[in-house]
Amino acid sequence: MRVESCLAQIGNRKDIVTGAVSYPVYYAATYGHPALGQSTGFDYSRLANPTRKVLEEAIAALEGGDGGFACASGMAAIQTVAALFSRGDHVVLSHDLYGGTYRLFEQVLARAGVTATYVDASSVDAVRRALRPNTKALFIETPTNPLLQVADIAALAKVARDHGLLLIVDNTLMSPYLQRPLALGADIVVHSATKYLGGHNDVLAGLIVTRGEELTERVAFLHNAIGAVLGPQDSWLLMRGMKTLAVRLDRQQENASRIARFLADHPLVEAVYFPDLPGHPGREVHFRQAKGPGALLSFRVVDPALVEPVLRHVRLITFAESLGGVESLITYPAMQTHAEIPEAIRRAVGVDDRLLRLSVGIEHADDLIADLAQALERAAEEVGRGRAKVLAEGERAGAPPSGREAEPVGTHPCGALSAAVRTGEEGTR
């Protein structure tokens, strides 16, 4: 069966008692035993919960793995997987990496004797050169966040096999609808399911999928021992979101491709990072292993002074961290999602003070483009005025520069929507 059908059917008729189309939320912490030495399969909800189990089976099937594990957050999923390592172990990671993963390795695991090296994983040679006798795993994102660098999963799986390492892929940006790393030879997939899988910016969750019986058992042990499990209501909410993953992502990708082209042609934008753009360095590898570009893009404006006013002037797009939901969000990685990474490393990778990251939602592409256009235009006006003023005042009194104008922050534009719909203004485009 195709992935769209599997997604829509998550949980349907899994409740054999009632035939409910939506699986119930089981709030029981514990379960009665029929007799000593007998179990219904559920003993204690940290170990297994019926609602969480339906979700775990669904993600395992979607990713083509042997075991699925739902965790309290994406970081809890990564931390649970990282508990496979012991003191003295070494891990090679993508250098363009989510800041939270970097923080976990540098601030928590380093204290426990687990070391890490960060490399450009789009170069198989760079990965190979970083290996040490005590290396136990490769941990990669592809495409990476926020620069959309592409790593060749199959080639890295071969490196991992040759050296007896685990290949762990953070598949958050693609989801199993677009990319299935286990089929390309990866051993473990992790997700911040808060992003595309949940898709509505309303649930915090992480998922792990493992390949192979022995590895599945080891992760199951850690999942229960550490106990960073996902609650039943959140499990249900995540399944509800996943049912529409394919339709959401189709629309989000279409919007993202249009926006990427708009930004690439914009005079205030120096560079756009998106796998679907011609000339994207990882384009060929990406489309060999994924069936779409995804809906996250980053762009570099020509002047760092534009960043602050652009973030203040977007009206439809929300200035907020996170990504993957139906609502479009814009972030400033250097100060937000990647603030944990030291400046020197960030800059070397390209996460500098001019880079903005856009998570494209399911709004109408024309509205999103219009919003970006007006925010860039107003930002440029402010920067121009600010510069002129600073020059004039600076010559007179040495006044500190001030690019901020006392101007009300843009109000949310959808207040006027119902009137527009009534008059047919919004319509058939």
Added chain:
Amino acid sequence: MKFATRLIHPGSETDPVTGAASVPIYLASTYHHASLDEPPAFDYARSGNPTRAALEEAAARLEGGAAAFAFSSGMAAIASVLMLFSTGDHLVVSEDVYGGTYRLLTTVLARLGIETTFVDTTDPERVAAAVRPNTKALYIETPSNPTLKITDLRAMVAIAQRHGLLTIVDNTFLTPYRQRPLELGCDIVVHSATKFLSGHSDVVAGLAIVRDAELGRRLYAVQNAVGAVLGVQDSWLLCAASRR
């Protein structure tokens, strides 16, 4: 204020906008920033959530601590507290500690180079004798599970203070209604809130409460980095349970 009153009025239970007497369930994973210079009070649900914050504030008040942290299970609370320690550190732990804690200490923590000595903590002399130069904490359950042995928490605090150790108490069995270890000088209280605190066999949750703000900052860093946080629906249920 009497304990019963503190249970029903934990602090931030009234929604400031609507006046609702029960904290709303905030499902949002992220929050709008008005501008770069005006970050919102909550920016990302792992780092902070209003519903979870109401629960954490209530737990801190009930145990008499400076700060509290809610986790996805009792074991997630214990695992996160234990991640305060580093390779080469040593812990002295009650010998009949909960099996899940024993499992975590002897498998995951042992592999990360954090050592444990299990002793009969009902005897302070044995505890004192087990302390080594690299010992960082005493970890106590009292009454213990399942044999209900009693450890003298004041005596543990005296040993801990002599050697500069943290005293960590699993207070699952008594809850702050019947025992408040922080008031006796202990540093961290952990709970499987799945048990008496929620009391309805309907929510899996853990709590950790710390006596001083500096320890609170360290544990917050672990909670945010490791991310084993309690979901909002579960946070609300636990808030409601302690008032029902």
